[in-house]
Amino acid sequence: MTAAVGQLWPAAVREPWDGGSRLFAAGDRAGYAGHLAAYGPLPGHEPLGTLLAQLQASGLTGRGGAAFPAGPKLAAVAQAGGTARYATRPSGPVLIANGAEGEPLSFKDATLLHNAPHLVIDGLLATAQSVAASAIYIYTAAGNLDAVAAALTERPDAAGVILVESPDAFVAGQASAAVNFLETGRALPVDLRRRLADSGFKGLPTLVQNVETWAQVALIARYGADWFRAAGVAGDPGTRLVSLSGDVPAQQVLEVPGGALLTDVLATAGIRHDAVAAVLVGGFHGRWVRPEGVVLSVNDGTAGLGAGLAVRPGAGVLHVLAPGRCGLAATADMVDYLAGQSARQCGPCMFGLPALADVMRRLASGGSGGAAGRGAGARGLVDEVGRLSRLVSGRGACHHPDGTVRLIASALETFADDIPWHLAGQCNSGHAGHAAVGHPVGNAAVGRPGVRDLPGRARGEGGRR
């Protein structure tokens, strides 16, 4: 039931309950009337019990990357209660729809906000009613503001929703950075003493969810947990949006069920299996994988996944690398970008990521170039990546260094067979079964016709997050 949805203007798919798209059932750029026609009116949710119980039973997880369960997160906010800093009386929680989408390879949030903004607003309003929220924000990039503003003005019940433009930065979508921006105008992650659910925006209990998560909440508020769980698998129920990019015929957003086979998703998009060498799953903080046997699931337990390797879909990014393209070079470019996107608050990230980017660049370019020597032989580069990775991971206010380290580790594992070639001064990224289309690396590029593969290490199964 993988439903193909076009780029920013998806093909209309009706009947959210019938194997088509759930989130885009109202069609392209749905107005309020079309939205109501497709989904029906939003039921009232005054007592907290109804929505919270349904959300808990649904098993919905956050769609922004971390996949935190939405039910317990709402419960924490509802139980917290609080008084704003500098205020004298208690006030209700703050709800934030996070559509910052700082991930460069993700465009599913923009697609959702352009085509189904009313679902996002519905999710916020239903929850606001059930927890007596004191403020509602939609935080999103400049390109989505007009679409959301138009949706807010055409409905009678959204006057209280505040629309805020998010800065264009990778870490601007991190939850504490979003709250910090709304409060202070600085979209920088914060060293939190208490959870946002207890003390977030101005000290109030604060619920930050990705915009797609709010849209899913709207569906659960209407149709309930059982309906939600009818798609996907027990360990990862419901559907999710994925942004498909890279070496593909067309970039597009797909809505796929939890527990989907990656090869099925690629086939739905018309991508032949021999046109794929590797896929980056989850985004720049995600993991490179070979697609065969990979299951997109937030849960790697036994819940109906069969024998597949569960890979967490993160922010829903699927970035295809064609045979003949060098995964190590692609990763080095990404690490360069990530180093540049450090908020430069935390020392290990500010200094460690550029150091990692430098070593990855040297590795990708055959052990030469970059900052010279440091006595590390070619093999020493791989060891140095490991040492720096241990040094930066877990030492920051947000998970930017951890995500970067995860990307690098997956590249070294997935492209392990390429490393000896690179260290020998040559890139041979034509993977087994394909003609080598190597790019010359460093100063040592020497064509070696006929030599197709070194006796490399067997493909690893890969560490799970």
Added chain:
Amino acid sequence: MSKDSGRDRATRLHIDWTRCDGRGLCAELLPEALSRDDWGFPLAAPGRLAVDADKSNVPLKHSELGAAADAVKLCPVLALRLTRP
């Protein structure tokens, strides 16, 4: 096992990385708990943390609590605090 569970309840020195400048005072006051990384930032001494432990919260021995309190008070950028799990 009992040693580990004791360590789980230990007072921890929390490092606020957004404030820390790598001045190094804490590592001087707590030489057994902290070393410094390539760039001078405090790093839990080898063996102090379990693999995958939270590197921003360094468990302290009872005998180190006095020096840790000094480090919290004397840190020039107020990047440290004591926490309990």
